[in-house]
Amino acid sequence: MSRSHHTPAGPHPAPALSVRGTGLGEVTIGALTAGGCALLLFVNEDCPTPALAMRRLGPLGRAWQEAGLTATAVFEDPLEIAVRVTRRLGWTGQVASEDPPYETSRAYGLVSVPTAVLVDRAATIAGTVTGWDHAALVALIGQAGALLGTGLAVPEATEPLLKPGCSSKAAIDPELAAAMSAPVGTDGIEEMFERGWTDGLPVVPPTPERVEAMLGGCDPGVSLGLVPPDMGEATLERVAACAVLAGCRPAYFPVVVAAAQAALDPAFNLHGQAVTTQPAGQLVVVNGPVREAIGLNSGMGALGPGWRANLTIGRALRLLVTLTGGGMPGQLDRSTQGQMGKVGLCVAEDEEVSPWEPLHVERGFRPGQSVVTLIGSDAPLSISDHRSRSPEDLAWVLAWAAASQWSTNWWPLEEPSVFVICPEHAEMFRAAGWTKQQLRHFMFDAVHKPAAELRRGETTPFVHAAGPAAQVPKWASPEAIVLIVAGGEAGRYSAVLGPCTGMGSQIVSREVGSPWPLTT
């Protein structure tokens, strides 16, 4: 630490600046004094005293600028850190940054930060204050006002009035200074890329503190099982690390855990989905009170983007598959083309708008339970229908949109097609009194073709075995049509997600947070 003191003005020319600013133009003494005088406030991130100085002086910068005094915080840190710190502290002046070995600090003879240097119109140093010394700074600002011929606002005289600063990085060993200047805040994100702890997007570094907060009292050693394809063990600590990486808030963790439990059920066959050449994603459908509790969006833009809970819960599950499970794209994940849903896809059903029983109730849960349902699925296909005036026409349009799923002539599909019905479409069925089962059967009956029309290119053994005139349905049964409601109140766009095919993957549901926290 260094004591604060005031150095009387001397007729020394202000040394040239070797710094970067936030704008396009070069930061020079000439530019900074063009409007009158310049106040250089040398600071760095590591010391609390510069933070105090920027907090106290920061709000005055704009008024000083108008009066002809340009205040600039000169950081002995990278520019991105300088920008972040000044934003947090409310600094309204200019921002500049110098790199090791801090030539500008050395040229100004800096011993400690903060150091305030007043430079006059003639580009000479008019005065210097080191440390936080309220009285000395008021005097310096008064000196600037005298040079400008105007009164300048000064900081309020609140405690502490005196606070020593810390060593300037220019005053310590250059190698140590360079090590100290490593941009920890931004390096963490880059380090995640270097480690391969990512899906290709920036992630939140899983520090022990963040992982502990994510666990929320759960036992980190509890295992949910082995994650295919490389059979990494899904301890809750690793699941929490994935949730942190994905950007989840701790409140989402029970949903992430339930999704992981469902995905690891052998009936879901995550192994096949994780390594297949298909574009197989894991669709997470959330029902029940937890939707509102954690801010899951089931309304406008329900399939994304825009909502943290939706995006990060789906992503956390995918990171568990790719990192803990080893299903890294291009390595064990052999998906030929992939699809953006493989980054993560989580949708909440709009149970309040739906005319029907929600998905989890269909699957045997109570309405008040919060439930996650996992479905192996392809990318969503949007279906526009603004013209149907009867439920029959609308159901026909929706159903036939799925006719080419998996492959044009691959009939019947054993696996589920997931229809996400928008509120306006749902309202048409509600007004006509259609039950969900009625709609499902109508759609099933609507889509069929004679086998002869399906015998081209890739088709099924079923089609080959059938007589030419035999009618082949698109789905093996009405139960392969999954119906949920979500989306904005305006716009007649529903969507359908095709299946992950030929793997025997079943739909799996798990209750959220039962029990919670998980300790065994």
Add this chain to the structure above:
Amino acid sequence: MAVDYVSPFDDRVRTPEPLAPRPASVSGRRVVLLDIRKNRGAEFLDRMETLLTAEGAITARSAKEIFSKPAALALIDEIAGRADLVVEALAD
């Protein structure tokens, strides 16, 4: 400044199983042809069986439950008990 992070990876070191010794000849050897049940895999195995039989191998057929899941341990044990060699077919 060094920062510790919580790894999402299972860092257990797993030793790979060494490859079994390769025979100089298949003549008189018991060879199980394992169909993973993917499209047209059986056609490939039919052809392999013809060639192996011509070389004097004693062939038998077996199949996984489904191509997209690992073979059941019971199936692996059963094949290991009755085969000297295994040919597993991919498909498409």
